[in-house]
Amino acid sequence: MNILEVENLSITYDREKSAVDHVSFSVPDHSIICLVGESGSGKSTVLHGIMGLLPRSALVKGKVTLFGQDMIKAKKSRLNQMRGKDIAVIFQDTGRYMNPISTIGAQYREFLRQHGKYSKQECRDLAAEVLRRVHLQEPERVLDSYPFELSGGMRQRVGIAMAITLNPKILFADEPTSALDVTVQAQVIRQMMNLRTKYGTSIIMVTHNMGVAAYMADYIGVMQNGKLVEWGTAPEVIHNPKQEYTRNLLAAIVEMDDERLILSCG
């Protein structure tokens, strides 16, 4: 069963060259997909296109079906119902999307009340429980903090907590760990993988880190200049890439066990 199907998705800004050019793929239930590619390859645009988060100036063609619902034709009110409940999203810098002058607790309450009737205390209890689930210590203190009082890693974890609160069926992640330290990145990746194991959440993640993609993905899509140039299971793409571009991309990664550049060049 496929939770998401993308058929011939093309996205154009201002009649210029397509940012996304006839991209098609499907996401099986309970799977983790990673879209990789260099900056400007259109990987984030695909993600935003699926969620309906593109600016009005973008011209979207093709078909996106999520849980049988056509996402491109869907009304805004319907999308708002789905967002946060069935579909959730984590951005690169979650802190930037927070309101700087209200506490985490207040923002959490605002989010929950979009989706149901919760008393103040219910909101707080639920929030604290989910914050504990993402291994934030002292959730009560976090809820009383303003975004700037938390470190980048903590804000990112608050973002993940909000995203998973209502057990979404699918989680979109746009470079969720790029701004984080290596040990924190490892934690966040692990927590996202736990979501799939425990709650069967499907994950679509955009990343430029091939190591992360190799580690967590079932399927990897490689994008170049708006086109999906390669698609396959993670071991296929990493160990047996079909496209020249993927091979070059993999060869460009500086790895711990490569020959050191200081010895090999100059």
Place this chain on the structure above:
Amino acid sequence: MKDMGNADNSIVPSNIENNTDNTGGAEASVSEDPVILELKHVCKTFKGGKKSTETKAVQDVSLVVRQGKSIGVVGESGCGKSTIARMITQFTPTSSGQILLDGQDITNIGPSGAKEIYRKVQMVFQDPYSVFSPRMQVGTFLEEGLLHFGIMSHAEAAKEAVALMEQVELSPDLLTRFPHQLSGGQQQRVAIARAISIKPKLLILDEATSALDVSVQKQVLKLLVKLQKRNNLSYLFIGHDLAVIRSITDQVIVMYAGRLMEEIDSEELDYHACHPYTQRLLGSVFSIHDRDVKEIELEYLGMEDDRESKGCVFCNRCPYAMDICSKEAPVMRTLHDNHRIACHLKDF
């Protein structure tokens, strides 16, 4: 062309020996290359605002950079690695300790003395666009340093700009472009060209390739190695990517919460690094070569509280922590040549 065994010899260039007349380096022995930069027990404490709190950003850091060598400093945000760069370049005053550049004490020499320092030390930052003046052409940008230090005339500087572009493998046609017309990789190459234009001895590279795409990053790293060998430059390479640091440095220094944890030859990093924190960093690297499940700690929230620790700053996160670790700070000790470690554990 060069095997792994003679890592040290391969760094020494064969052709450049002419501009080293004032080799200072108090501790330079006969066999070693002259010392370009030395930090002795350097500390930096930031005083907080209202609450008169103190943040110990850097504590008791000593390191040596020799001519033609490349030293890497790794650690996570807040470990003090950039503060070290800022103290060397006089952006931030040093609280205590001593910084020697080419044998001269430059500790807190301040902005007035800084101009002289910048002849010898140049920096390359993470975001290349931020170092440009948006309305200055690339050519003017490259000539500026040469004219500022009175090294050459306008006509000579214009010629030199062309030569510099060739050194960083860019077309001289780009000299008339504005910075926003260049790609990120090209911008960083121009920033590097300007940094080496006045022939400094030491280049401080603060996350210089972190913002670049992988394919561009590797090209820029190769360029840096070539330039280093051609010009006999010393590098202080600050970063968080262990694989990158290992690849282009001779020696790695691992920092945590302002303190040195381990010092090791880059070649040895993956197999012989033994500090628990270095191990943790190595365990957090995602590689395309293995899909083994990693042991990842889930509770860690940040190093802010660790700085104040009376004992080892890492003891709260250390899986091997003993009683002594929270009471007494470990002293840096030598395990082998060039391999030093600050840890109470006895057996490695």
